[in-house]
Amino acid sequence: xxxxxxxxxxxxxxxxxxxxxxxxxxxxxxxxxxxxxxxxxxxxxxxxxxxxxxxxxxxxxxxxxxxxxxxxxxxxxxxxxxxxxxxxxxxxxxxxxxxxxxxxxxxxxxxxxxxxxxxxxxxxxxxxxxxxxxxxxxxxxxxxxxxxxxxxxxxxxxxxxxxxxxxxxxxxxxxxxxxxxxxxxxxxxxxxxxxxxxxxxxxxxxxxxxxxxxxxxxxxxxxxxxxxxxxxxxxxxxxxxxxxxxxxxxxxxxxxx
Numbered sequence: 468x469x470x471x472x473x474x475x476x477x478x479x480x481x482x483x484x485x486x487x488x489x490x491x492x493x494x495x496x497x498x499x500x501x502x503x504x505x506x507x508x509x510x511x512x513x514x515x516x517x518x519x520x521x522x523x524x525x526x527x528x529x530x531x532x533x534x535x536x537x538x539x540x541x542x543x544x545x546x547x548x549x550x551x552x553x554x555x556x557x558x559x560x561x562x563x564x565x566x567x568x569x570x571x572x573x574x575x576x577x578x579x580x581x582x583x584x585x586x587x588x589x590x591x592x593x594x595x596x597x598x599x600x601x602x603x604x605x606x607x608x609x610x611x612x613x614x615x616x617x618x619x620x621x622x623x624x625x626x627x628x629x630x631x632x633x634x635x636x637x638x639x640x641x642x643x644x645x646x647x648x649x650x651x652x653x654x655x656x657x658x659x660x661x662x663x664x665x666x667x668x669x670x671x672x673x674x675x676x677x678x679x680x681x682x683x684x685x686x687x688x689x690x691x692x693x694x695x696x697x698x699x700x701x702x703x704x705x706x707x708x709x710x711x712x713x714x715x716x717x718x719x720x721x722x723x724x
Contacts, residue, residue, distance in 0.1 A: 474705060478694035481658060485665035485686035492669020493677070515667050522660040526692060529649055529657055533699035537709075540644050540702060544712040547637040548719050551577060554630040555723060558611075560623050565614035569607065570723065576603035577720045580638065581713060584645075587703040597642070604635050648700045657696075661689050 551573070558569050579600040586592040611631055615624040665686065672678075698705035 474694055474697040474701075477658075478690045478697070481661055481693055482686050482690035484662055485689060486682060488662045488665035489669035489672075489682050489686070492666040492671075493673045494669075495666075496670040496673025499673075511671075515671060518660070518663055518667055522664045525653070525657050525660055526689075529653060529696050530692065530699075532649055533696045536644065536647060537699045537702055537707070540641070541709055541712045543637060543641045543644055544709065545715055547580070547634070547641065548715040550630070550634040550637050551716075552719055552722075554627075554634045555719075557627045557630050560618075560627055561611070561614040562617060565610065565617075569610055569614070572603055572607045572610070574720065574723050576600060576607060577716060577723065579603055581716050581720070584703055584709075584713065600638065604638070607631060608635075645703070649696070654697075657693065661693070664689075 555570070555573050558566050558573070561569065579596055583593055583596040583600060586596055608631060611627055612624075615627050668682075668685065695707075698707045702709045
């Protein structure tokens with residue numbers, strides 16, 4: 468099952484569930500009014516308002532969080548490209564005989580970094596490529612340390628090694644960001660509140676003629692929002708992707724040729 472289907476099916480399930488809950492709410496509301504309780508009191512209005520406000524807060528929180536994490540992942544790609552570019556330029560400070568092997572390692576490393584994320588959603592292949600990039604990190608660091616020390620200039624290690632360290636740190640930050648998503652409990656709460664809101668809508672409109680168009684539009688809007696949240700949380704799997712941002716690393720790699 469593709470990731471698009473894995474997110475689409477829960478969203479469609481939420482759509483159908485909300486439609487069912489609207490009808491269930493109408494049924495309960497009609498029964499209550501048929502039993503001699505036609506009046507809508509202040510308590511009902513207050514409770515309905517509180518439920519809608521809470522639902523609006525949760526859906527805004529989850530959407531904003533997903534969008535912020537998406538932007539952060541994109542910014543990290545730019546930061547990594549800048550860090551790689553800076554470290555690559557500082558190779559020129561090392562002895563000339565050490566520069567060519569290090570430049571080749573840099574090209575292999577950037578290619579591996581690009582492949583790590585482009586192999587997704589194949590988790591195993593992406594993990595194997597990430598481990599390969601760690602091997603390049605170790606080789607780059609070992610050669611850079613030896614070459615910087617051989618210059619006899621104490622300023623060279625202070626310029627080259629921190630740049631490499633920053634380049635490696637950003638790779639770890641991107642890995643953590645890839646694994647960071649909205650907590651599952653919040654998603655469960657979001658789905659539960661969406662169904663509760665649908666019940667309230669159905670109950671409040673029990674005295675009105677059934678309007679399937681409004682019910683479908685309302686439920687579809689909520690389900691589509693939830694789908695977008697899920698898609699934003701996994702920008703390497705779904706429709707909303709970070710492929711355009713990866714072009715920055717492609718350009719860095721081209722400049723190394």
